[in-house]
Amino acid sequence: MADLQTEVQFLKGVGPRLAETLAAKGIHTLQDLLYYLPFRYEDRINPRSIEQLQPGEMASVIAEVRSSGLFRTRKMPIFELVAGQGRTRLKCLWFRGGYLEGRFKPGALVALYGKVEFSTFGRGGLQMLQPQFEILHEPPAEGDLPLEGEEQQHFDSLEVGRIVPIYEAAGKLNARWFRRAIRRALESMPPEIGDAIPAAIREHLSLIPRGQAFWQAHWPDAGESFADLQAARTPAHRRLIFEELFFLELGLELKRRKARLQPGIGFKLDEKVRKALKKVLPFHPTAAQKKVLKEIVADMQHPSPMRRLLQGDVGSGKTIVAFEAATVAMQNGYQVALMAPTEILATQHYLSARQILEPAGYRVVLLTGGLDPQQKRGVRRHVASGDAQLVIGTHALLEDNVEFDRLGLVVMDEQHRFGVLQRMKLMRKNSDVQPDVLVMTATPIPRTLALTLYGDLDISVIDELPPGRTPVSTRVLDDTRSEEVWEFVRKILAQGQQAYIVYPVIEENEEKDTGLKAAIKMYNELRKKVFPEFPLGLLHGRMSAEEKEDTMRRFKSGELKLLISTTVIEVGVDVPNASVMVIEHAERFGLSQLHQLRGRIGRGAAKSYCILMTGGKVGEDAAQRLDTMVQTNDGFQVAEKDLELRGPGEFFGSRQAGMPSLRVANLVRDRELLELAKREARALINGETKGIPDEEKRAAAEYLKANWNRRYGLVEVG
Numbered sequence: 001m002a003d004l005q006t007e008v009q010f011l012k013g014v015g016p017r018l019a020e021t022l023a024a025k026g027i028h029t030l031q032d033l034l035y036y037l038p039f040r041y042e043d044r045i046n047p048r049s050i051e052q053l054q055p056g057e058m059a060s061v062i063a064e065v066r067s068s069g070l071f072r073t074r075k076m077p078i079f080e081l082v083a084g085q086g087r088t089r090l091k092c093l094w095f096r097g098g099y100l101e102g103r104f105k106p107g108a109l110v111a112l113y114g115k116v117e118f119s120t121f122g123r124g125g126l127q128m129l130q131p132q133f134e135i136l137h138e139p140p141a142e143g144d145l146p147l148e149g150e151e152q153q154h155f156d157s158l159e160v161g162r163i164v165p166i167y168e169a170a171g172k173l174n175a176r177w178f179r180r181a182i183r184r185a186l187e188s189m190p191p192e193i194g195d196a197i198p199a200a201i202r203e204h205l206s207l208i209p210r211g212q213a214f215w216q217a218h219w220p221d222a223g224e225s226f227a228d229l230q231a232a233r234t235p236a237h238r239r240l241i242f243e244e245l246f247f248l249e250l251g252l253e254l255k256r257r258k259a260r261l262q263p264g265i266g267f268k269l270d271e272k273v274r275k276a277l278k279k280v281l282p283f284h285p286t287a288a289q290k291k292v293l294k295e296i297v298a299d300m301q302h303p304s305p306m307r308r309l310l311q312g313d314v315g316s317g318k319t320i321v322a323f324e325a326a327t328v329a330m331q332n333g334y335q336v337a338l339m340a341p342t343e344i345l346a347t348q349h350y351l352s353a354r355q356i357l358e359p360a361g362y363r364v365v366l367l368t369g370g371l372d373p374q375q376k377r378g379v380r381r382h383v384a385s386g387d388a389q390l391v392i393g394t395h396a397l398l399e400d401n402v403e404f405d406r407l408g409l410v411v412m413d414e415q416h417r418f419g420v421l422q423r424m425k426l427m428r429k430n431s432d433v434q435p436d437v438l439v440m441t442a443t444p445i446p447r448t449l450a451l452t453l454y455g456d457l458d459i460s461v462i463d464e465l466p467p468g469r470t471p472v473s474t475r476v477l478d479d480t481r482s483e484e485v486w487e488f489v490r491k492i493l494a495q496g497q498q499a500y501i502v503y504p505v506i507e508e509n510e511e512k513d514t515g516l517k518a519a520i521k522m523y524n525e526l527r528k529k530v531f532p533e534f535p536l537g538l539l540h541g542r543m544s545a546e547e548k549e550d551t552m553r554r555f556k557s558g559e560l561k562l563l564i565s566t567t568v569i570e571v572g573v574d575v576p577n578a579s580v581m582v583i584e585h586a587e588r589f590g591l592s593q594l595h596q597l598r599g600r601i602g603r604g605a606a607k608s609y610c611i612l613m614t615g616g617k618v619g620e621d622a623a624q625r626l627d628t629m630v631q632t633n634d635g636f637q638v639a640e641k642d643l644e645l646r647g648p649g650e651f652f653g654s655r656q657a658g659m660p661s662l663r664v665a666n667l668v669r670d671r672e673l674l675e676l677a678k679r680e681a682r683a684l685i686n687g688e689t690k691g692i693p694d695e696e697k698r699a700a701a702e703y704l705k706a707n708w709n710r711r712y713g714l715v716e717v718g
Contacts, residue, residue, distance in 0.1 A: 002188040004031035012184055021171045026663075030185045034214045035663045036178065037240070038165035041229045042113050042132070045162055045222055050088040053116045053126055061090060061112045061128075062136065068104040070097065083110060091119055091127040107139040111159065132166075134159070134176060158183060163220045163229065182218050189214075196703035197243055198696040200689055201680055205242070213239040232669065241665045245677035248662075250700070251708050253681050256307075256458075263433050264305035265334065265408055269297060273331045279360050280327050281320070286467075289317050292460035296325050296438065299458070300409075306436035312462030313635035314442045314599025315469055319349065321462070322411045323356055325438055330362055330389045334408025334435075338392045341414050343368045343545045344552065344568055349413070350392045352574075357390060367393035367402070370545020412439045442599070443592055445639060463636075471633045472602040474610040476586070476626045485582060485611055486530050492580045493534050493561050497606055499580035500563050501526070502597055504588045506540045517584050517615070523564040531562055539565040567593060569600055576604035586612035587622035591642040594629050602633075621645055643668045 002011070008027055009019035019028075027033050047062045063083035070079050079097025081104055083090050092112060094100055104110065114131030118124065136159050158164070158179050167178035193211035195202070202209075208216075216236035220229055228234045232241065285293070292310060299306035312318040326336040338353075340346040350366040357364055365388040367379045376396070382388040386405030391397065439457065477485060489499050503519040523538040537551045537560035548568070554560045556575050563569070563578075567589075581601045586594065594612070602608040612626055628641045667674060683689045684700070 001190055002030055002185070003190070004029060004034070004193065006030045006188075008033055011181060011188070013181060018173065021173060025170045027170075030189075033182060033185050034218075035240070036167065036182070037217055037237075037664050039168050040166045041220065041226065042111075042164045042166060043226055044111060044113075044159070044164045047111070047161075050083075050085050050090045050126070053090070055117050055126065057116055058114065059116055061085075063090060063110060063112065065104045065106055065108045065110055067106065068100075070101050081110075083112065089125065091125065092131050092133070093127060093129050095130065104135070105138055108135055109137040110135050111164075134166075134174075136176070162222065163224065163226065165218055165220075186215055186218065196700050197246060198684070198689070198692045198700060200691040200696075201246075201684070205676070205680070207239045207242060208235050210239070210243070212236070232664075232666070237664070238673065241670050242673050242677055244662060244665045245670065245674050246681055247700075247704050247707065248665075249674075249678045249681035250684065251704055253678075253685055254704075257685070259307055260304045262305055264303055265300075265332075265433055265436065266303035267297075267300040267328055267332045267334075267408070267436075269301055269328065273328055276327050276331045276360065277324055280323060280356060285320075286317065286462070286464050288312075288462045288464045289321055292462055293321050293324050295458075295460045296321070297328060300325065300328055300436055305434040306438065307457045308438050309457040309459045310438055310440045310462070311445065311459065312440075312442060313465065314596060315465060315603060316442075316462040317466050318440045318442070318462060319352060319413075320356070322413075322438060322440060323353060325436075326390055326409060326411065327357070327360075327362075329409040329436070332408065334406050335383070335386065335388065335404050336390045336409045336411065337397055337404070337407060337435075338390065338411040338413065339397050340392070340394060342568065343370050343394055344539075344548055344573065345413065346392055346394050347545075347549050347552070348573060353390055353392060362389050363387060364390045364392065367391060367396050368545055369394060369396050371396075407435045410435050410437045412437070414441060414443075442596065442635070443639065470602055470605075470607060472598055472608045472610050474598065474612065474630050474633075476612045476614065476630060479584065479613045479615045482613065485613065486526075488609075488611075489562070489580055489582065490531065490534075492609075493531070496577075497580070498555065498558070498561050498563070498575060498578040499582070500565060500569065500578060500597075500600060501582045502565055502567065502569070502584065504566070504585045506542060506566055519564055519566050522584070526562070526564060534561040535559065536562045536564060539563055539568055541566060541568050567597065569597070573600050574603060575600070577606075579604065579606040579608040580611070581609075582611045582613060584613050585615050586626060587614045587616075587618045589625075591625040591628060591638060591645065594625065595635060595638045598629070598633075 007019070007029060008014055008022055009016050011030065011033070014022070022028075022033070025036070027036060042060060044060045044062075047060045050061060050063065053059055053061070061083070063085050066082045066084045066089065068079070068081040070077055072078075076096050077098050079094045079100045081092040081094075081100075083092065090112070092114075111134045112128060112131045113133070114128040116126055116128060119127040159176070165175075165179060165182075167175045167182075169175065170178075189211065191211070193209075193214070195210045197207065197210075201207075213236040216224070216234065217240060220234065220236075224234055229237075296306070296308060296310070299308055310318055310321060322338065326338070329336050338349055340349055346366065346368055350364065353364045363382070365379050365382055367376065367383070371379070379388070379391075380402055383391050384403045384405060391404075396402070489501075492499060501522070503517055503522055505518045507518050507520050519538065519540050523536065527536045537555050539548060539551050539555075543551070551560070551563070552573065555563050555578075558577060578601050581598060583589065583594065583597060589597070598610045601610065610629070612629060614622075614626070618626070624641070624645060628638060632638060665673070680689070684692070684697075
């Protein structure tokens with residue numbers, strides 16, 4: 001009898017060769033295979049005969065392939081399949097279906113699932129457009145012999161007359177193969193499968209046993225709610241999702257506690273430091289800024305290293321809070337490193353820091369890849385000697401030859417653009433004690449998800465904008481109305497204000513879609529033909545650091561009235577006199593990116609406008625993104641919609657960003673279970689859950705230790 005740790009290659013019908021294919025999907029053991037849940041289900045309990053079909057209904061049909069082939073129209077190739085039962089026929093069409101050529105052999109038995117409608121092609125009758133399909137049985141080729149030991153009848157019962165699980169394919173291993181393999185795996189297991197969730201927790205949450213959950217998630221009972229199955233809301237799904245999130249939260253909570261035991265710096269907050277803070281602050285802070293600064297300073301006074309995430313919408317005033325935290329560290333005799341993802345943002349921070357901190361007597365330096373070797377050597381010398389108190393830079397700060405004299409605080413802006421390992425490398429520039437770490441992001445993330453993504457960090461949120469910030473008026477226009485838009489921009493520039501025009505690419509032919517307008521070409525066209533009376537600037541990622549800095553300086557001073565740019569201005573650019581932004585091909589940009597770009601305007605007293613210009617056909621998702629931009633300026637509402645449209649994987653970026661690799665849970669869909677898992681994990685660690693024997697606590701700890709890195713894909717984060 002097998003167990004969960006049995007290598008998948010030893011399952012009947014797998015072997016070493018197929019095990020390699022499965023390994024690419026992260027499936028190494030039978031436990032991994034059982035967690036490979038269906039991504040959807042098909043209701044094949046009552047397959048319909050073709051004669052029973054009614055237009056407008058969703059239906060399952062099992063029929064024999066009569067003919068198939070590809071025919072071409074002026075617009076696109078269409079693949080046609082004719083399936084039959086006796087004398088009745090059903091036509092199926094797939095647009096751009098060239099990939100299906102050769103898939104359907106005459107005489108094969110095929111399951112079809114889709115919406116039935118009257119045929120608009122050929123002789124009428126009924127058809128299905130783009131149906132989901134599965135080949136259940138192919139006629140044997142001449143001379144073929146049945147596979148030895150193949151229980152064909154048994155497996156046919158897995159395909160029809162029941163709710164059928166549909167799995168994502170792995171190479172040549174299709175959904176039908178997975179159904180057979182997973183059924184074999186379940187049948188090879190003992191009746192009771194070990195359960196690492198303590199019994200007391202399972203009982204008070206009414207969680208079904210683990211083995212039962214595996215069976216019912218893969219092979220639902222006929223009476224199971226089909227809607228609950230598709231939404232992953234059955235008792236089986238709830239049990240497996242909770243388990244995954246519970247051990248994730250248990251591990252994160254233990255990591256947070258372990259981090260608090262490490263030696264750190266207990267910064268003093270005496271009268272001298274308080275006076276310095278008042279001297280630095282250039283304006284009256286908002287209540288939200290005061291609240292988060294209080295949280296940060298309280299952390300800094302504690303003798304264990306601070307690990308805190310500062311969240312705030314674009315323009316909410318995160319940077320000044322970071323400068324305040326830097327002041328506390330510098331007044332205590334320590335250095336501060338502030339790392340930004342781009343040279344433009346690093347330079348912006350450097351200019352702001354000099355304006356705010358240098359009059360108070362602090363030495364600020366900039367270290368980026370764009371500096372010449374001699375400048376870099378000079379900056380590194382000042383940093384190593386301790387002469388430089390605030391060091392602002394890009395990834396150049398991570399280089400081995402950058403040494404600090406006494407690093408006390410690390411600030412990382414736009415945390416999601418850096419990997420966890422990069423953060424760790426900067427933190428370890430001190431050999432004796434770990435510096436405090438403050439990471440900032442203008443990508444608002446719902447709190448529960450932030451606590452999971454940034455599992456080792458405490459969280460502060462600036463949830464209000466400084467006074468005087470007015471909401472930006474946003475409109476969507478087709479680019480056929482570009483003349484009206486340019487006339488509006490001309491009027492704004494004539495009033496003494498400034499504007500941005502943003503393009504998705506630098507040059508033409510950067511992407512296969514040659515219809516995209518490009519920044520360099522449009523800069524020349526706009527400069528010569530549309531706005532010849534105004535000085536224009538161009539900004540993009542291929543320019544040198546000096547060119548970018550010079551362009552931004554001239555735009556900020558008002559010498560340039562109109563800036564033609566790519567998304568390099570997405571973060572950190574602050575020009576209060578800029579009140580209009582036009583984004584061309586806005587349908588090509590992500591929602592979060594559009595919101596970040598819009599955040600560059602609305603920073604002054606003038607009414608500000610964001611015009612989203614679209615080119616060509618706008619898809620459904622793109623239309624929802626654009627509509628969200630029109631409806632709200634609230635970054636948290638934008639983030640919620642972005643999560644809904646893209647899902648957590650794309651929203652948070654790659655695994656490099658520290659995203660846990662979840663198999664059955666979805667951080668957006670399963671937010672309530674995530675909250676529940678967090679509460680239960682904390683209660684277990686705090687000893688608040690009654691009736692858990694020591695051996696069950698040890699079993700939970702051992703399961704967590706055995707599965708942490710491989711199961712969740714997380715590394716130690718400090």
